[in-house]
Amino acid sequence: MLLKTARENSWSHPEIWVQMIVMDQNEHEEEAFRKFWLEAGAVVKVRPRLSWGERVEAPNLKRLDIARDFPCPWLMRQMVVAWDGQMLMCGADHEAKYPVGNVSEMSLKEAWNGALKRRREMHQKNDFRFPLCVKCEDWKVGLSEFYRSDESREDI
Secondary structure, three states: OHHHHHHHOOOOOOOOEEEEEEOOOOHHHHHHHHHHHHHHOOEEEEEEOOOOOOOOOOHHHHHOOOOOOOOOHHHHHOOEEOOOOEEEOOOOOOOOOOOOEEOOOOOHHHHHOOHHHHHHHHHHOOOOOOOOOOOOOHHHHHOOEEEOOOOOEEEO
16 A cells, blocks of 8 residues: 555655565575565565574575674664564674664664664674674674666665
8 A cells, every 4th residue: 555655646756665584494485575666666575584693504504705894784774663562782682682762662773872872883893792782693684685667676
């Protein structure tokens, strides 16, 4: 409905994006996914799998030989709010072991400028000692493919 409304009203912004995370179970669907959503008018992001904090086997990340000399892209630009209101630094914190607050007790801004800011500052200094970050390779998945209906493709 959102894409239909955007098309009917000739919206160019905001862009509407959909994302597919390629896993063993769905890799055969990638072309159909891209075709369906491009025809509908969305920007399509195709991203390789994450290990979700080493819970999922992700050999694609092991093959990417990239020096870890930059902060985690997710930590720099987002936070996770879990079903119970816990605010987390990362989606890999499935059990909310390292919450930075709860939406019933503080604002998103307070969490962003509090504990999350301190964790971002650690990453900006190439300090990845935080328990969730020590063995993490999910930061590598910032490398994704983007497709637009004009048939352009970007690797970002």
